[in-house]
Amino acid sequence: MEPLPLDDRGLAYGDGLFETVLLRDGQPLLWREHLARLQRGAERLGFTAPDADTLRACCAEAPAGLAVLKLIVTRGSGGRGYRPPDAPSPRLRWQLAAFAAQPERWRDGVRVRHCRLRLGRQPALAGIKHLNRLENVLARGEWQDDAIAEGLLSDSHGQLVEATCMNLFWSRQGRLETPRLAYCGVAGTLRDALLSKLAISEVEAGPEALLDAEAVWLGNSLQGVWPLVQLDAAEGACLRRWTLDAHHRLLQDAGHALLGYPAIR
Template sequence: MSQPWVPFDDRGLAYGDGVFETVLLRDGQPVLWQQHLERLQSGCERLKIDPPSPADLVGTWQATPAAGWEVLKIIVTRGSGGRGYATPDVAVPRLVSRRVPFQPDPSAWAQGVSVRICSLRLARQPRLAGIKHLNRLENVLARQEWQTTDYREGLLADDHGLAVEATSMNLFWEKGGRIMTPTLDQCGVEGTLRAALIDAQLVTLAQLPIDEVASVDRLWLANSVQGVWPVNALWTAQGALLRHWGVSRHDPLQAVAHPLLGYPATP
């Protein structure tokens, strides 16, 4: 059963020892729920944490019906105990959740967004790649790189110079008629909308050096809460404009992704 608080000795609080999911609710029902369950299960398995029961996870949203859009955040930690970094012999995982009202941003769907390239580089750690673990300090540091409203997001590359993701969204691009997204086997988060688009065979996996992002035909950012944002302008970390793209009303990525979320296919 979900708890409304965590004690001081919770390992998620102390060490980031846990995973989380951010789920879009439409009229009280979770969107892409199976994909969220699979990623949470994968993250728990990778960290060797016993996952919550299906009934407890369903209880985070089923007990309180609501109308409209909400965001549900689910956090699973290893619980309390252990000595320093050593895990307890018998861990009792802790489940915490909260849901809040949400409004998507149709202007970002229709007009696109301006993004910058971050100077921070993501470290490679294959054992953590893909999962949504609680240690997001790289993302926090990257988001500190800008404070103005000129940019909606920042692009992150790894320490080999390959584009990985945005600070809180997955990256997609089109070149030569193909829509692609980075292979996230070294670092980054495998988003649930990204997983659904790969399953739909709309998107293929590829690698893109961060220095070549400005050469693609189209660029998007997307996640299962915000939907798909076309990128209309790309800037360097120093504030120089690298590329401007026009935004088409008939967007091939939105046409498939948005119905999966309950958003309009054409903004």
């Protein structure tokens, strides 16, 4: 594959989309959800996504076992400044790499913190996985302690949205909930699949909702589902701890069944 030219709009402006797909022995998991999100994103940005057969061919040289396929689709080159070309020629690039999940985080749970950064609201980009992820980069730069697995992001109105690279779920008064992503955030493919299988309500809620939760989880289509055992403030103080029990395995079991990961007992 040739490198991206300097005038590629994805490189210059983040004008494009990407997907990270878990493969098991060359077979893509949640493939329908990944294709659907890529199509939604291309329609939103105003160019044509590669067809399904072209994308499926990127899996052909995957190694045995678990692997990750990263797909990047840019608008291509052309246009003048920010003005996009009248007839875009999208450019596809991909990469395959071996992958190993982190089963200790499935089993033992994770410690997370709130981030200071607030996501800006932009409904035109909400839900899609576009290439401009500078907010996530800045948020992830807030901590270097490896004991903290993730950071939670709220938006400029103080509403919970997601973690830096995972979606957020919780159980409150026996009801499964996840943030509504109408204004910002990435609608993860595992999130989409879980919404179609479980009674999960999309809600607008502030960080205080987590203090009342019986269980909290983070999940994505690569790592599976991590239960939370500790939540810290951005300043470092512990806000809440959870003891893992059978209740914490319910959402995890459903997510892992979709990815071929084991149930944890």
